[in-house]
Amino acid sequence: MKVVNEVNWMIGGPQGTGVDSSANLFSQACATAGLWIFGKREYHSNIKGKHSYFQVRVSDKPIHSHVDEVHILATFEDSTARLHAHEVVKGGALIYDPTKITLDDLNLKSGVITLPIDFNSVIRHVAEVTGMEYGTLSLMKNTIAVAASMALLRMDMAHIEATLARIYTGRKAKLVAPNVAATKKAYEAVDALPDEMHDQFPYHLEPKQNTPKRLLINGAQANSLGKLKAGCRYQTYYPISPATDESNYLESHPEYGIAVVQCEDEIAAIDMALGAATTGVRASTATSGPGFCLMSEGLGWGGMNEVPIVLFDYQRGGPSTGLPTRHEQGDLMFAAFGGHGEYPRLVMSPATINDHFHLAFESFNYADRFQTPVIVLNDKFLTHSLETIPPFNEANLIIDRGRLATPQELEAAMADGKGFPRFRPDAKTVVSARPYPGQEGSPYWMTGDEHDDYGHITEKPETRKKMHEKRMSKYRLMLEQIPEEKQFSLNGDPDADLTLICWGTTFGVLEDALPILKEKGINANFLHYRMLHPFPIASEKILKKAKKLVMVESNWGTQMGHLIRMATGIFIPTQVVKYTGRPMSLNEIIDSVEKIVKKQVPPEVDPLTGQSIEKVVLTYGL
Amino acid sequence: MKVVNEVNWMIGGPQGTGVDSSANLFSQACATAGLWIFGKREYHSNIKGKHSYFQVRVSDKPIHSHVDEVHILATFEDSTARLHAHEVVKGGALIYDPTKITLDDLNLKSGVITLPIDFNSVIRHVAEVTGMEYGTLSLMKNTIAVAASMALLRMDMAHIEATLARIYTGRKAKLVAPNVAATKKAYEAVDALPDEMHDQFPYHLEPKQNTPKRLLINGAQANSLGKLKAGCRYQTYYPISPATDESNYLESHPEYGIAVVQCEDEIAAIDMALGAATTGVRASTATSGPGFCLMSEGLGWGGMNEVPIVLFDYQRGGPSTGLPTRHEQGDLMFAAFGGHGEYPRLVMSPATINDHFHLAFESFNYADRFQTPVIVLNDKFLTHSLETIPPFNEANLIIDRGRLATPQELEAAMADGKGFPRFRPDAKTVVSARPYPGQEGSPYWMTGDEHDDYGHITEKPETRKKMHEKRMSKYRLMLEQIPEEKQFSLNGDPDADLTLICWGTTFGVLEDALPILKEKGINANFLHYRMLHPFPIASEKILKKAKKLVMVESNWGTQMGHLIRMATGIFIPTQVVKYTGRPMSLNEIIDSVEKIVKKQVPPEVDPLTGQSIEKVVLTYGL
Amino acid sequence: MVSKLQTPLTVSAYKSEVHNDWCPGCGDFGILQAVQQSCAELALPPGETMVFAGIGCSGKVFNYMATHGVHTLHGRVLPFAVGAKLANPDLEVVAVGGDGDGYGIGAGHFVHAGRRNVDMAYIVMTNEVYGLTKGQASPTLGRGQQTKSLPLPNTNDAIQPLALALSSGYTWIGRSYAFDGKHLKEMIKKAIEHKGMALLDVLQPCPTFNDLHTAEWFNKKVKGEGTTMLPRIFNANEAGHDGAVKDPTNHDEVADKQKKAFELAHYHGDRIPVGVFYEIKLPTYVERMQAQAPMLIKYSPARVPYEDASHLPTTDLSKSYEEFMF
């Protein structure tokens, strides 16, 4: 049986030895061949030496999730082989270095093809051929592993060569030749395999013609581009994984005229962004859990002063420093309720890598329209995942700066001489007119204390009441003004027997799961929340109509489940959760849904509600 | 009609002119006479000049709330008279300075008795009599206003004299004589009033014999004493209203051997307390909203490292700097869900001033027992309210240090040589054994990263799962191990027609309201939550049994109402809320409940849930 | 570039209508007035001037100015102000705040602001107490001293703000006194005019809580050199201290001026020096930003165009898309 263009490739190795570069090379080569990619990266909070790995799933058609079974495992040292060999399916292949490890030490399934490559001898050969130094070529192990994989998959070497030329440019162009030489050598090694072996290995990659142009991009990059498109021109940050990638990307593109300021801490990051935002610039900051904690005070100030600001929280395993480089959807409740006292904020989370671009773009419109902080919950998973996606659809993008002060209003304020009534509720829009410093008639005051129309401090109960109600009524505006399709979506058969509920980046795996479940006779759909707080109450009709609900979240407490109950009273006792720091794989989802349908999940009592629940806790992934 | 020992006295004036001292003098004099007091203070976030006032309600029997109608308004300048004259009831009295204000300018009800006192001339007289300087006596206005009030109320001068002697001791003892002289003069002025006037004024204070010993104390003081009794010996703080009073009190009592450290900020405050707690000392910190925000990261570390720590959050009007010296119950959601990721914390709030002592005491036991942060939500209202209460009942106080390491365990660790398995889940208690540094065999590691039994960093999925589940299961332990009567209480007739629901310091006003409602034919009881998070699920039976529920909270969003729905699905559409920064008065509660019973509250749609609600928004109080 | 008014306004044009609620005799009055006078004399356009303030009695300055006034968060006045200035360098940005705010909770930002050399003035009202929270010790109060509200003498050592500023990289460092209106005004003007990060520490009597260092105390004559009695506060510049670096590339001169400023900041004895302690001309943060992102020479970040008249986004990402296109 030949399996064409459906393969899950994995490479692993100690951090700092080029695992990422191999995965990029492999992915790009496949992309060059018109194939579709989904790549997932796992690594430790460590710079060099700890185990990391990258899985690249390749397919004929767009894919948005990873799977656990591995078809080719490419390794060049012992630890990866030891840790992952058991994941290789029967009929799959292991590429390994026989000078580093003996197969007997591995927990290999029978029927796995093993391809020994003496990496060092290949490198020595290349060094000889090219006259380059052995030492400078040691990272070439990765290219060799990729090339051997490609050869096994019967992919033409030309794709690798083209990719190498694309990757190594400028000062690095001299690396193309040795890498090509190494590639050739690896192909030779594979060609030398006995024919039976080749025949046994069913996985083939074939170039796909007429594939439209696509981006091969990760979440952090898509997010950055969305921000630039939106006109964000002031970004603050303090280094933190996995948020830093976004700021690094922006920093590397001064040509857009964006000021990227590395701050002394996250308090400064949010406050500097707020200070910037008061001048009218579209400002934002990006951080992760520990830094997010330090921003709660500033966010409250933004809420009180009705400052449009967007905070991108790249969620990672918590609490505290937790699992700094692992995945979790753990910050939802904090985003919704962080900060003392009450102020309105909008919390959203992108569905896909493509949606990273779109939500990042929209978020600035929302911030301006509702004049209050917007929190976007990204996460480690898609931030570092690589996907081939159609180019961003720029057709319907519109900049909405919200309720800016009109020239008439500025003139009136000037004539009046008391300052601009920045916080006076507008009879129609509720949200007030906003001038920028520098506009004549613009001066007004801002304070985190309760204040009157002009921004002067007041403790008058009636003014307090008016202002607090004005601010809080933005929740109503958000629910009314954000189109329903931007709040949530029901995907799949609306009359399905089972409705999976998820939010944020769990979209992709459920999207991929539906057809497979269908094949298995399970008619499921899924309700995806993109807007999380205020709760999209319009979705209640779907929840009420659904035949059976299953909550799917990457956290312990089903945080979205709690928000659903808070707003609707609906309790969802069937839950699929994961909190090992690894994202949910496609097969885990399939398995758990099957278990649920087959009533194989034992009931337990939820201590927090006293209700009987059935909970599947996923644990796969190293 | 003579009204004996039921009076609501108010004094006001610019801040810094002694309003507090007058209220203390008045309260103490009444207390000396065996009467019961409830005093409430309102002031601006300002040092000198802005309007402040203090209401002291005096009664025959214990009282726990304030009322809005004023029986005597004592003033010595114009603004207070202007602002509050309309609050004086018919038959009440106004004490005023005729050189400062004319009665025509005031909005007095007819039938209010007016008592002019030329304060300066009294002071001049005293200066002459005592030979003291006029300037040093100017604050005596307060004594004069109190004395005139007391004279009107026909209270014997001896109570003031005794109180003055109690207040002015040591270097200040020389102030007794002039104050006594001023008191006499004020009594003379009142005696000089025409008899009809005296007859018209129905309010009398009469000493009550055989009143048992009581404390006249405010919430901050009661709280501090509870902490000292519990053995808290390390307190950190950064100045912030209204939390500072607690730390100031502790700082003034070095005789208990408590280290009170003023930190550079609230981040240092929580982290220093955590650092201290790792040595085994019972440590805590006290702050208010903005400072609480800065503590979220530290709290998460405490949750991750299972450090017993108690954080006292003195709630004030939010968000941001908000209303720094006003009341609100606005931090509940933040306390429950603050901080990224998931970790267990216990959130409680004291019911009364007496309960400030008891909850402060208990909280350290809970922190030790569950080895996780405990957050106590105090608030501006009771912190600064003065009440006569029976002495704290010390009879049942027990120190519970929780699961400390046993000598056997320490020895085993020593023999083993790998360090102490500080985080190994205990088969019985779940919570792990805890040694102190300095105990032989004690060394172990702590990290905010996920860790193994010894506290070493790990990213292993299975260890992560085990540890996360262990920590989160503390929620179950809290619900099981904290006695139900410490979690919530149903007060009044269990079969009442109406169940008011409140939390924290709203207890007192509902306690006082029940008998009055009964007189009005309304059979109400109230369900008080003392434990707020995890939600006391055992209270569900009461919620389900109640005939009609009314949520009563000092915030906009009925935060407890949301927690109730999150845990039970029960939505409470009838709501009494207040968010002007002023606490709810007894008569406001009575009025709103009557309105609800009489169905006078128009329905509206709650945007967050789409449900029809009836909401009474209270606004009384300057 | 910050623009100036063609026709200067009067001082009262910089006064808002908000009732001032400082205590009688508070040094903050002197500082507020000097700020307003400086604005008038420098002809700053109120609509293009932003006064950022911390939280404290001092912080209320924001509300008394008839310019843009921003009351930030306690200890955070610098990040807010820096954010605004970098987003729109055409605005005149002035930061003010208390000593607790700036040197206490704000110490981290204080240090790092020195590293950026943003072109703005930072005026700190140093009263040795946390005024608005009722008189706790601020970081400028000496160890062992006990002002009115302290239950026990202060356990912490005082900070040396000017030395700290020097070690942090501030390019203009000065001190003045709240009730020396003339000197104060001139110093504020210099701090604002300086191209770079300027710290002006202002000694500010707090008659309500600081009973040790009152206006009388500051005005007292004390022993000078020898036995002559001299005013406690003296103008170090008049006394010969020249803190201005002439040639920033001359390391010896820089080292010498820094050393002298350091000594002056640690001045020991009963007398207190005021004046310009240190001054140097170095590239501002905006200049550094512009060097890296030339588009920011033409537009401030707040004014980079990104939409057209019909609100379509105009940022062309095609170059960036290329990186990812397959």
Added chain:
Amino acid sequence: MVSKLQTPLTVSAYKSEVHNDWCPGCGDFGILQAVQQSCAELALPPGETMVFAGIGCSGKVFNYMATHGVHTLHGRVLPFAVGAKLANPDLEVVAVGGDGDGYGIGAGHFVHAGRRNVDMAYIVMTNEVYGLTKGQASPTLGRGQQTKSLPLPNTNDAIQPLALALSSGYTWIGRSYAFDGKHLKEMIKKAIEHKGMALLDVLQPCPTFNDLHTAEWFNKKVKGEGTTMLPRIFNANEAGHDGAVKDPTNHDEVADKQKKAFELAHYHGDRIPVGVFYEIKLPTYVERMQAQAPMLIKYSPARVPYEDASHLPTTDLSKSYEEFMF
């Protein structure tokens, strides 16, 4: 009082079993080893020694020590460590952390720790980058410099940590180099033995991200006075610098030593001084606390008794109740 072991342990007794995951050639190895050697030579009881660490590559030190090891929060190592030391002064508390941790996000605590003079050593690993987050500029990297990971040259000026410590009131200030094991160990021992707050800044090569200041760079000979080539790193104490104040009450001596330390901290040229920059004996925070709360002389806060054998609370509040009793 911190107690010492009767029988000293070997260095390996201070090594935990945890696998070390620093990059090969990282300067942190040298520092860790010197800390362990110092513990052994000072005969510190592992169970009574607490090593607090910040977050960063450097922070992992906590896990490699076989003493109590506490991995705190990024930038917060000082408050945690101070909390422990004040709660139980009988423990030996050592704080360690990265330069981003201590001088960046932690700068506020860094400054205020100087004001308290808590008796402990703080060792900072200065590698000019944020190692663990992949090489961004830390506050010790000079302006215009571009280490490996920076997309553009650094826009911020560097901090002068030793000068900052001086201005903040640290009572012992020194610098050493990660790969000069002997000097480093002696300096660590001095810092630990010093009664008061000690800062030891350690120059630490980060071969992975700092390609400007590598071990080779530090080892290079450079132009000294005249044209002779001298080792880049030189021992200032051997070269004559004596930073130790003999008489802390002698203001002139203090001023002189501070000035000299300041100059050394701003040392200009290609050479880098290491050694003790400044040292003075002043009352520690615990001594100040004890002066105010005499009970703390007898008991540390962690040991004040408050329960009896049957867990009844023993704190007698009756005196306090009297204040309120009517």
